Amino acid sequence: xxxxxxxxxxxxxxxxxxxxxKAPNEDTREFLPIAxxxxxxxxxxxxxxxxxxxxxxxxxxxxxxxxxIHGPLGCAYDTWHTKRYxxxxxxxxxxxxxxxxxxxxxxxxxxxxxxxxSIHEAFDEMPGIKRMIVYTTxxxxxxxxxxxxxxxxxxxxxxxxxxxxxxxPGFAGxxxxxxxxxxxxxxxxxxxATMEKEITSEYTMNFIGDFNIQGDTQLxxxxxxxxxxxxxxxxxxxxxxxxxxxxxxAQLNVVNCARSSGxxxxxLKKRYxxxxxxxxxxxxxxxxxxxxxxxxxxxxxEKGEALIAEEYARWKPKLDWYKARLKGKKMAIWTGxxxxxxxxxxxxxxxxxxxxxxxxxxxHEEDFEKVIARGQEGTYYxxxxxxxxxxxxxxLVKPDVxxxxxxxxxxxxxxxxxYVNGHAYHNGPYMGFEGFVNLARDMYNAVHNPIRHxxxxxxxxxxxxxxxxxxxxxx
Amino acid sequence: xxxxxxxxxxxxxxxxxxWQFFSRSWDRQENIDGVLGQAEAILSGNPPARGTPMxxxxxxxxxxxxxxxxxxxxxxxxxxxxxxxxxMDGLKSRLVETVITKSTNRELKHHLY
Numbered sequence: 001x002x003x004x005x006x007x008x009x010x011x012x013x014x015x016x017x018x019x020x021x022k023a024p025n026e027d028t029r030e031f032l033p034i035a036x037x038x039x040x041x042x043x044x045x046x047x048x049x050x051x052x053x054x055x056x057x058x059x060x061x062x063x064x065x066x067x068x069i070h071g072p073l074g075c076a077y078d079t080w081h082t083k084r085y086x087x088x089x090x091x092x093x094x095x096x097x098x099x100x101x102x103x104x105x106x107x108x109x110x111x112x113x114x115x116x117x118s119i120h121e122a123f124d125e126m127p128g129i130k131r132m133i134v135y136t137t138x139x140x141x142x143x144x145x146x147x148x149x150x151x152x153x154x155x156x157x158x159x160x161x162x163x164x165x166x167x168x169p170g171f172a173g174x175x176x177x178x179x180x181x182x183x184x185x186x187x188x189x190x191x192x193a194t195m196e197k198e199i200t201s202e203y204t205m206n207f208i209g210d211f212n213i214q215g216d217t218q219l220x221x222x223x224x225x226x227x228x229x230x231x232x233x234x235x236x237x238x239x240x241x242x243x244x245x246x247x248x249x250a251q252l253n254v255v256n257c258a259r260s261s262g263x264x265x266x267x268l269k270k271r272y273x274x275x276x277x278x279x280x281x282x283x284x285x286x287x288x289x290x291x292x293x294x295x296x297x298x299x300x301x302e303k304g305e306a307l308i309a310e311e312y313a314r315w316k317p318k319l320d321w322y323k324a325r326l327k328g329k330k331m332a333i334w335t336g337x338x339x340x341x342x343x344x345x346x347x348x349x350x351x352x353x354x355x356x357x358x359x360x361x362x363x364h365e366e367d368f369e370k371v372i373a374r375g376q377e378g379t380y381y382x383x384x385x386x387x388x389x390x391x392x393x394x395x396l397v398k399p400d401v402x403x404x405x406x407x408x409x410x411x412x413x414x415x416x417x418x419y420v421n422g423h424a425y426h427n428g429p430y431m432g433f434e435g436f437v438n439l440a441r442d443m444y445n446a447v448h449n450p451i452r453h454x455x456x457x458x459x460x461x462x463x464x465x466x467x468x469x470x471x472x473x474x475x
Numbered sequence: 476x477x478x479x480x481x482x483x484x485x486x487x488x489x490x491x492x493x494w495q496f497f498s499r500s501w502d503r504q505e506n507i508d509g510v511l512g513q514a515e516a517i518l519s520g521n522p523p524a525r526g527t528p529m530x531x532x533x534x535x536x537x538x539x540x541x542x543x544x545x546x547x548x549x550x551x552x553x554x555x556x557x558x559x560x561x562x563m564d565g566l567k568s569r570l571v572e573t574v575i576t577k578s579t580n581r582e583l584k585h586h587l588y
Contacts, residue, residue, distance in 0.1 A: 027489075029577040036582075185588070251528065262498055266588040275532035278493040289539055296535040345490065365580040370496050373489040 003031060004380070008388035012042045018383040020368075022376065028369045035383040036364040038174045043386040046334075046408065047361050049170030051137055053179025055079045057260055059133045059166060061211045061236040062244075063087035066122050066129055070100045070115050070147055071137025075170075084424045085212045087238050092129075098122055102139060111145045119154050123161060131241035132163045141169035162241070164191055175362035175384075177259065177337075184263035187244065188271070192264075195245035201230035203298040206250040206274075208265050209257030209338075210281065212237030214428030219435055220281065227295065227303050235261055248272045252297055254290070256281045256431075259338045259367055281431040282339075282439070283346025284312070284319060311433040319350060319433075322440035327352030329447055330397065334385065334404035335422040337363025341370035343403070348376070351440055356397040359385035387411065401446050416456050418446035481565045483548050488570060491543065494536050500575050500583040506533075507570050513537035515563040518544075519556040 005016040017034045039045040048056070056079040060067050069076040076099035087093055100118040102111050119132065134147050151163045168182035207224075210217050217237030224231050232250040233243040253265045255278045265276040277297065279290030288308045295304030331353050333340050337360040347353040355375060359382035360367060372381055380393055390408065394415065402412055403422030412419050420426050426442040429435040488495060494506040509529065514537040516523040523537065524530045544551050554562065575583065 027573060029573055029579070032579045252532075258493070258498075263588050266498055266502070270588070273528060275528045276497075277532060277535070278497075280493075293535040293539055296538055297531050364582060366496055366498060366582065369574065369578065369580060370493065373496075 003033070006389055006392045008392050012040050014040050015043065015386075015389070019385075019389070020372070020381045022372060022379055022381065024377050028372050032365055032372070033368050033381060033383040034365070035360065035368055036174060036177060036362070037383075039384055043384070044388065045361075045384055045386060046405075047174075047384060048176040049138075050168050050172040050176060050178035050182070051075060051135060051170040052079050053173075053176030053181075053260075053362070054166045054168045054183040055133075055135050055179070056083060057176060057180060057211065058183050058236050059135070059164075060093060061085045062131075062133075062239055062241055063089050063092050064129065064131055065093075065241045066096075066098055066126065066132040067093075068098045068100070068115075068119060068122060068132055068134045069137060070102070070111065070118075070134060070140045070145065072102050072139065073099050075099070075135075075137040082424075083211070084214050084428075085237060086215060086218075087212070088218065096126075100140075107139055107143055110143060111140050112147075112150050115140075115145065115147060115150050116154060119150070119163070120158075123158060130161045132161065133166060133241075134163055135166045136169055138169045138171055141167070141171075164241075177362040177364065180260040181263055184261060185267070188247075188264050188267040191245050192268070193245070193248040193272075195242055196249060197232065197243065197246045199230065199249065201228055203227075203229045203300065204232050204250045205229060205252040205254050205294070206233045206235060206247050206265075206268070207231050207237075208235040208253055208255045209259075209261035210234065210237045210431070211257075213423075213430070214425045216281070216429040216431040216435065219429045219432045223291065223307060223432065226307055227291075227300060229294070229298065235264060248274075250274055252277060252294070254279060254294060256342075257338050259336070259363060280342050280346065282342050283436055284316065284350050284433055286342075286346050287432055287436070288312075315433040315437050318437045319440055322437070322444050323351050325444055326440065326447065329353050329400040329443075330356045331443070332357040332359075332393070332397065332399040332402040332404075333422060334359040334390065334402060334408055336361050337367045339403070339422060340381075341367060341374050344371060344375045344379075346436070350436060351443070353443070355379060356399055357393050358382065359390070359393075361385075401443055413452075413455075416452055418449065418452055420446050477561065477565065480548070480550065480562060481569065484544065484562060484566050485569045487543060487547065488540070488566065489573070492536070492540065495570055495574050498582065498588060499585065500578075503574050503583075504571065506536075507567055507574075509533035510536045510540065511563045511567050511570075514541050514544075515559055517541045518551065518554065518559040518563075 003016050004019045004021050009015040020031050020033050076097050080097040100114050106114050136147050148165050151165050166183050168179050172178050217234050233247045253274050253276045255265045268274045269276050280286035291304045295301050340358040344355045357380040402419045405423045409419035420442045430439040497503050510533050513523045513533045523534050525534050
């Protein structure tokens with residue numbers, strides 16, 4: 001089957017290169033959607049901006065760092081609190097938002113003084129916080145504010161603080177993916193190996209590309225604690241600024257999200273000789289495999305097997321309860337990129353769920369190589385899907401549940417199709433063994449909840465001719 | 476017969492193994508050579524090298540893969556070292572073609588990460 005031109009795309013035929021329907025005996029040598037390319041004018045893209053990729057996804061997760069956004073208020077507000085990544089220090093990162101609040105006069109006369117004043121104000125207001133990331137945004141990049149010069153001046157005046165700069169305005173790339181890239185490369189260039197921490201175990205690793213969504217990092221940390229592995233740095237779930245300056249000390253880089261964070265793992269391998277081990281942290285089978293590999297690297301296989309056995313004994317019966325009730329259900333995944341290939345086989349193997357359509361906002365062609373290799377035949381693989389395409393695909397595949405974000409989620413609710421928050425989760429964490437039971441529970445609740453069928457009833461009609469069984473259940 | 480066996484192994488690797496899909500062509504080549512080299516040693520009954528961090532990394536990926544090969548494809552337990560070498564060479568050739576030489580991924584040869 002060649003690439004697909006949907007009916008709704010008849011006026012933007014370029015979209016055909018971004019949508020693939022997998023057929024038997026095909027592989028990515030023949031058909032690979034174009035990805036990480038500029039959004040085609042005329043589509044209703046669901047993408048975010050490059051600045052958002054740096055701040056919302058990676059930098060803003062840190063639990064001890066002021067996120068100073070040099071731009072108008074909206075850039076700060078709209079990248080704050082839309083992802084749930086708690087921390088074990090009372091959620092410092094979720095409670096506060098900082099902005100230089102640029103107005104017209106600052107754009108006309110320059111915003112560097114405004115930035116300098118804002119940095120000082122923030123540190124003065126929060127004397128316990130000594131770390132900051134300063135981000136440029138579209139307007140401050142366009143007027144040429146030299147944020148590095150300002151930061152150097154402040155750091156000279158305040159020797160107890162350390163500040164990292166991210167020069168990645170929203171227009172810098174085709175999607176949020178560019179922001180991931182800029183922050184990764186900037187951090188390794190500017191901050192890695194500027195500090196050393198105490199080594200407390202003979203086994204050390206960095207855990208890269210996990211952002212503690214609803215506690216993912218904290219759940220996985222219980223495994224590493226039980227295995228006696230010291231995590232030098234979490235990039236960046238529940239992480240600290242200074243731990244990330246010590247990444248060069250780890251013996252192994254374990255990578256979950258290769259899209260947002262593969263860059264720093266590659267550079268750590270190139271510059272410091274630290275091997276990169278990619279794993280999947282969602283799903284029983286995958287999680288067990290990841291733990292086995294990490295333990296084999298350190299020569300502690302028996303500890304790993306004991307942990308897996310304990311976790312399976314505790315959680316597998318619960319997973320199987322949901323599996324019996326989810327088997328054969330059809331699922332669509334409309335998220336950022338990597339969750340397509342992390343999830344497609346794990347829900348199939350662990351829950352018996354069939355993934356029938358997947359769309360990626362910011363995945364690269366590498367992500368499509370992975371997901372097409374793992375995904376099923378008869379499934380749609382879409383790059384940068386737009387709203388009309390979603391509607392058409394829904395008609396074609398008729399999923400029972402969609403894992404996506406609240407924006408698309410609210411849209412499909414109106415079609416009476418349940419959605420589960422695939423970005424920030426409904427009731428996570430979703431990683432690890434316990435986490436995948438949570439995912440299964442949320443999927444079960446979504447698929448089998450009869451209440452949503454009530455939305456299809458016209459309550460003005462006193463005598464509806466016939467109530468479908470589901471609606472009677474709900475009523 | 477050999478082609479059928481290669482189909483089995485290739486299908487497994489494509490579906491399960493993230494190391495074949497690293498960011499750049501040289502990373503992919505390094506991983507394919509490294510993991511399949513270690514797998515050949517394990518399947519042939521030779522001790523795999525584990526002296527350097529990269530050798531240890533290739534060992535853990537190879538060991539997982541070989542365990543799954545043995546579980547899913549019992550015929551591989553009976554394969555002689557010569558046949559194992561043939562299989563690993565054939566698998567390497569197919570993987571290199573799919574994920575490197577005939578891959579249309581436009582980022583594979585970018586000189587920077």
